[in-house]
Amino acid sequence: QQPVQSPQAVILREGEDAVINCSSSKALYSVHWYRQKHGEAPVFLMILLKGGEQKGHEKISASFNEKKQQSSLYLTASQLSYSGTYFCGTEWDQGGKLIFGQGTELSVKP
Amino acid sequence: DTAVSQTPKYLVTQMGNDKSIKCEQNLGHDTMYWxxxxxxxxxxxxxxxxxxxLIINETVPNRFSPKSPDKAHLNLHINSLELGDSAVYFCASSxxxxxxxFFGQGTRLTVV
Structure with a gap:
């Protein structure tokens, strides 16, 4: 059961904000966020464990709503360097396999 | 020094061939993935x-066989390559x- 990300794609102007959602139909232990630029490897952003915590990484933060089995990635005051495909990966049990969503393509224009 | 390195970066081969992709990590991690x-x-x-x-083995055709000679290396051997095997294969470690x-730079496999 692959998590579902929304939106599939988003285009921003520099300085604008965006939210990417990741939803699971199954109870989650953790949610992982990665960013992949075109032609490159995925790069880790953050991990959120069940408990509804919020984490931050520069101007990128995320939350995990355990009740809704959903995580949201918040990008504020976007920069050109934020362009890429964002993947959420979900883990059902501690130490279990990571299943990635289909990705959200983010383009930041000047 | 590259943390996770894969070779080759590009691989073009004909259907039916056998090929291997190598991966090495110098991070001292215990876990590696394909x-x-x-x-x-x-x-x-x-x-x-x-x-x-081996701790995770997804429903992958048994033409794919991983081998880990030590915890810093994880290789992937693919037998009888098919067109549908064309993809980018990433090695990672944690x-x-x-x-x-941490992901390697990927190996783009093209089967013709």
């Missing part, structure tokens, strides 16, 4: 090893399962 990313960017786990022991993963 992921496949298809043309639609879907990233799917294939295998995971922890300290040379301290343990469920923690931050």
């Amino acid at each position: 992921y496949k990313q298809d043309s639609k960017k879907f990233l799917k786990i294939m295998f995971s090893y922890n300290n040379k022991e 301290v343990r399962v469920g923690t931050e993963a």
